[in-house]
Amino acid sequence: MVMEIVCPAGTPASLRAAVKAGAHTIYCGFNDETNARNFPGLNFDRGEMRDGIAFAHARGSQVLIAINTFPRAGDEALWHRAVADAESCGADAVILADPGLLDYAARNHPGLRRHLSVQAAAANADIINYYAKTFDVKRVVLPRVLSVAEIAAINAEIEVETEVFVFGGLCVMAEGRCSLSSYATGLSPNMNGVCSPASHVEYHEDKGVLDARLGGYTIHRVEKDEPAPYPTLCKGCFSAQDQTGHLFEDPVSLNAEQLIPQLQKAGVTALKIEGRQRSRSYVTQVVRNFRAAVDALEAGQPMPEGMLARLSEGQAMTTGAYKKTWR
Amino acid sequence: MPHPQVSIPLFPPILARALKVMPLAPLSLSLTAYSRKIAKTHPGLFRRLGEFDHTRFVLDPTDLPFVICLDPNGGVPRVTLLRGRGEGAARISGPFAALIGLVHGAYDGDALFFSRDLVIEGDTGAALALRNAVDDAELDLAQEIASISGPLARPLQHLIAFAERRTGVCLSRPEEAEAW
Amino acid sequence: MDLTVGPNQFFWSADRWTEFYDDLAASPVDRVVLGELVCSKRLPFFQDRIPDAITTLIDAGKAVALTSLALVTLKRERKQTAALAEMGVEIEVNDLSALPHLPDGTPFSVGPLVNTYNEGTLAWLASKGATRICLPPELPLTSVATLAKVGADLGVAIEVWGHGRLPLAISGRCYHARLHKRTKDNCQFACEDDPDGLDVRTLEGQPFLAMNGVQTLSDTYASAAHQIDALTRAGVSALRLSPQSKGFVPLCDHYRQLLDGKLSGAEVAEAICGLDSNIRLSDGFLTGKRGVDWSGKQPPDSHHR
Numbered sequence: 001m002v003m004e005i006v007c008p009a010g011t012p013a014s015l016r017a018a019v020k021a022g023a024h025t026i027y028c029g030f031n032d033e034t035n036a037r038n039f040p041g042l043n044f045d046r047g048e049m050r051d052g053i054a055f056a057h058a059r060g061s062q063v064l065i066a067i068n069t070f071p072r073a074g075d076e077a078l079w080h081r082a083v084a085d086a087e088s089c090g091a092d093a094v095i096l097a098d099p100g101l102l103d104y105a106a107r108n109h110p111g112l113r114r115h116l117s118v119q120a121a122a123a124n125a126d127i128i129n130y131y132a133k134t135f136d137v138k139r140v141v142l143p144r145v146l147s148v149a150e151i152a153a154i155n156a157e158i159e160v161e162t163e164v165f166v167f168g169g170l171c172v173m174a175e176g177r178c179s180l181s182s183y184a185t186g187l188s189p190n191m192n193g194v195c196s197p198a199s200h201v202e203y204h205e206d207k208g209v210l211d212a213r214l215g216g217y218t219i220h221r222v223e224k225d226e227p228a229p230y231p232t233l234c235k236g237c238f239s240a241q242d243q244t245g246h247l248f249e250d251p252v253s254l255n256a257e258q259l260i261p262q263l264q265k266a267g268v269t270a271l272k273i274e275g276r277q278r279s280r281s282y283v284t285q286v287v288r289n290f291r292a293a294v295d296a297l298e299a300g301q302p303m304p305e306g307m308l309a310r311l312s313e314g315q316a317m318t319t320g321a322y323k324k325t326w327r
Numbered sequence: 328m329p330h331p332q333v334s335i336p337l338f339p340p341i342l343a344r345a346l347k348v349m350p351l352a353p354l355s356l357s358l359t360a361y362s363r364k365i366a367k368t369h370p371g372l373f374r375r376l377g378e379f380d381h382t383r384f385v386l387d388p389t390d391l392p393f394v395i396c397l398d399p400n401g402g403v404p405r406v407t408l409l410r411g412r413g414e415g416a417a418r419i420s421g422p423f424a425a426l427i428g429l430v431h432g433a434y435d436g437d438a439l440f441f442s443r444d445l446v447i448e449g450d451t452g453a454a455l456a457l458r459n460a461v462d463d464a465e466l467d468l469a470q471e472i473a474s475i476s477g478p479l480a481r482p483l484q485h486l487i488a489f490a491e492r493r494t495g496v497c498l499s500r501p502e503e504a505e506a507w
Numbered sequence: 508m509d510l511t512v513g514p515n516q517f518f519w520s521a522d523r524w525t526e527f528y529d530d531l532a533a534s535p536v537d538r539v540v541l542g543e544l545v546c547s548k549r550l551p552f553f554q555d556r557i558p559d560a561i562t563t564l565i566d567a568g569k570a571v572a573l574t575s576l577a578l579v580t581l582k583r584e585r586k587q588t589a590a591l592a593e594m595g596v597e598i599e600v601n602d603l604s605a606l607p608h609l610p611d612g613t614p615f616s617v618g619p620l621v622n623t624y625n626e627g628t629l630a631w632l633a634s635k636g637a638t639r640i641c642l643p644p645e646l647p648l649t650s651v652a653t654l655a656k657v658g659a660d661l662g663v664a665i666e667v668w669g670h671g672r673l674p675l676a677i678s679g680r681c682y683h684a685r686l687h688k689r690t691k692d693n694c695q696f697a698c699e700d701d702p703d704g705l706d707v708r709t710l711e712g713q714p715f716l717a718m719n720g721v722q723t724l725s726d727t728y729a730s731a732a733h734q735i736d737a738l739t740r741a742g743v744s745a746l747r748l749s750p751q752s753k754g755f756v757p758l759c760d761h762y763r764q765l766l767d768g769k770l771s772g773a774e775v776a777e778a779i780c781g782l783d784s785n786i787r788l789s790d791g792f793l794t795g796k797r798g799v800d801w802s803g804k805q806p807p808d809s810h811h812r
């Protein structure tokens with residue numbers, strides 16, 4: 001079976017662009033704290049979601065709704081409503097991370113298919129089987145800490161489908177288990193759906209030298225004509241002992257395009273593209289590229305050479321944890 | 328891995344010089360009228376700005392001798408062209424073609440930013456909201472202009488038609504063909 | 508309010524490790540969680556000391572629990588996690604991967620690295636047998652209060668991060684090894700040189716984070732010294748103190764006296780900073796705008812902003 005391309009959409013226009021470019025599946029979120037890309041100007045109100053899903057379904061694509069932040073104590077109703085609305089909007093599945101919300105969805109919306117978000121960081125077969133048994137989760141998005149060999153080993157021990165990231169921003173930390181952002185800015189992926197939020201970013205350019213600050217901390221400094229990274233905390237430039245550099249991760253983004261055949265052999269069902277915060281131009285280019293790749297694979301042809309470098313952060317690519325040396 | 332560079336056309340300097348002496352007041356008025364028309368046909372654009380719908384943006388085409396100040400003004404926008412830097416909560420600078428390309432979805436904003444073709448100063452969150460809102464609106468500036476009538480439309484239509492003929496800057500939205 | 512000592516987050520020599528728990532036996536804490544939290548490669552170095560330490564602490568009247576690893580991926584780590592359930596001691600789950608290994612009906616506690624953010628998750632954990640939950644340090648006081656109330660109804664004791672460098676992130680990648688240009692498999696235990704983590708500074712020299720193998724911690728030591736009244740009112744039943752290499756037993760004493768009303772928050776904060784000149788404090792996750800904020804006065808020569 002051809003591998004499924006799961007594409008991000010931050011806006012209705014991006015959703016339509018993704019469908020037209022050949023995405024099998026699109027994932028998106030409501031315009032509030034319930035999703036992990038709660039950025040200004042992004043996401044879908046209820047009407048837009050209903051229309052977007054109808055547009056996708058009419059053209060044979062599926063839509064998944066990410067409700068993958070951790071509900072705030074005392075305000076769970078907002079998240080519960082999101083699950084209910086996802087079902088009534090016609091979503092093909094919801095992507096959830098919080099055990100309490102998974103439990104709620106399984107009890108109250110048993111007919112709504114559940115995927116386990118990467119934010120749950122389910123990184124071994126034991127916990128995946130446990131989520132499958134406990135909440136009837138049908139698919140797990142694997143955290144970006146695993147090598148291809150480990151993914152293959154996991155797939156040999158589980159029944160549910162797996163989805164892995166193949167392109168876009170790369171979390172160095174186990175997803176859903178990082179509070180670097182709220183430590184420095186007060187806003188976190190888990191609670192607010194943002195990481196290193198733009199509202200706390202300041203750029204200062206002086207004689208071509210560009211400083212990027214987050215919450216007052218200088219995270220990056222690049223010379224004239226060097227690519228400018230966004231000051232994401234884990235990809236910042238820091239010093240320890242006598243070394244200064246990208247101590248956690250370089251400002252690179254993931255591109256596992258050339259690993260697609262190996263990922264298929266490892267039993268992976270779906271390939272996920274990161275970037276709900278990116279433009280419809282990005283969506284169109286990346287989807288075309290990956291759709292061509294999986295179609296080539298299905299037809300027994302070699303992987304086409306990628307042309308996606310310019311879309312990447314710092315314009316540099318990595319295969320991340322998929323190759324064990326990354327660790 | 329090689330980095331294929333998409334080269335962004337610059338506004339021809341000779342034309343840019345001609346714009347230096349052009350009176351900006353009439354153009355500002357036309358652009359305001361133009362933006363209000365867009366606000367009517369694309370209300371979602373200003374809704375998407377959310378908390379930034381009263382934030383003043385400065386768009387700085389670095390190859391043109393003026394800046395464009397945009398006050399969304401809660402959906403009743405005002406556009407003012409100014410010589411000099413202009414004042415605003417957020418500033419987005421880059422070649423005119425890059426700014427127009429963003430509006431038309433021909434370029435990806437993050438990619439232009441990573442390559443430093445685009446520079447953001449001030450309130451980054453506001454700049455991002457504008458970028459996202461504009462990206463969703465699927466504007467086609469040339470088409471919008473063609474449908475403007477009245478005396479205010481004249482200077483703008485002249486400018487755009489001239490620019491498009493002479494600069495290679497893409498002023499209409501590239502067709503998003505159905506690939507499958 | 509009780510005092511719990513969390514698992515040591517750092518890599519100490521076996522002798523230092525043993526000495527630490529021997530000393531704790533005489534300290535005024537109620538409960539000790541021990542074992543390896545951060546990196547499965549460290550465990551063999553002190554594994555055989557664990558049973559004696561447990562015995563010593565139990566003899567001294569402390570309740571004892573064993574922590575699970577924070578991130579379980581490798582086969583070895585899955586085995587280690589499964590083996591925990593057979594130790595005959597209460598388990599503190601710090602990765603939900605430990606849950607499937609616990610026999611049904613076994614009571615367990617939940618550590619701060621499990622995402623207990625809301626009533627639904629708390630109730631679900633309680634239904635599985637959780638009797639005590641240390642909340643994630645990121646939670647604000649309002650969430651703590653809501654959860655403590657639900658915990659009281661469900662018979663789950665709620666604990667809050669009271670002192671120590673904050674565990675901000677865990678990764679598949681080892682930063683100590685990366686810094687020393689080694690692979691994780693050949694790390695040569697570089698993290699052993701930094702018994703409280705290695706300071707990470709910004710480009711302008713501000714202290715910001717601390718690296719500890721695959722874990723990233725805050726530079727600041729979180730301290731609930733100024734929050735005791737609020738936490739008591741919220742119904743929190745225990746304060747968690749996270750081990751540090753210098754002056755930990757005196758530190759436990761200070762917090763005990765604070766809870767007993769014999770020392771003020773300011774006095775405790777000052778005493779803590781006196782234990783080690785490299786300590787800067789924070790309590791922003793509970794009441795501040797951001798985690799790094801501190802509601803009290805910083806010592807005059809600290810580089811804190």
